[in-house]
Amino acid sequence: MNDDEPGQQRLADLRAEHRKLDAELAALRDAGTADQMELARMKKRKLRLKDEITQLASDIVPDIIA
Numbered sequence: 865m866n867d868d869e870p871g872q873q874r875l876a877d878l879r880a881e882h883r884k885l886d887a888e889l890a891a892l893r894d895a896g897t898a899d900q901m902e903l904a905r906m907k908k909r910k911l912r913l914k915d916e917i918t919q920l921a922s923d924i925v926p927d928i929i930a
Contacts, residue, residue, distance in 0.1 A: 878920065
């Protein structure tokens with residue numbers, strides 16, 4: 865088992881959750897029945913996920929100084 869596999873799996877899970885949230889946001893906007901507070905909460909959650917994805921990806925891929 866590779867040491868990065870749990871990190872890679874977590875990264876894949878976060879990306880899937882981010883895509884799901886994006887689809888939910890689009891569906892709510894298209895339906896026109898979206899509560900503005902709920903949309904704001906979902907957008908914040910999506911941004912937190914993106915930040916976590918970026919951080920985790922940075923941790924998994926080592927810095928290479930060329």
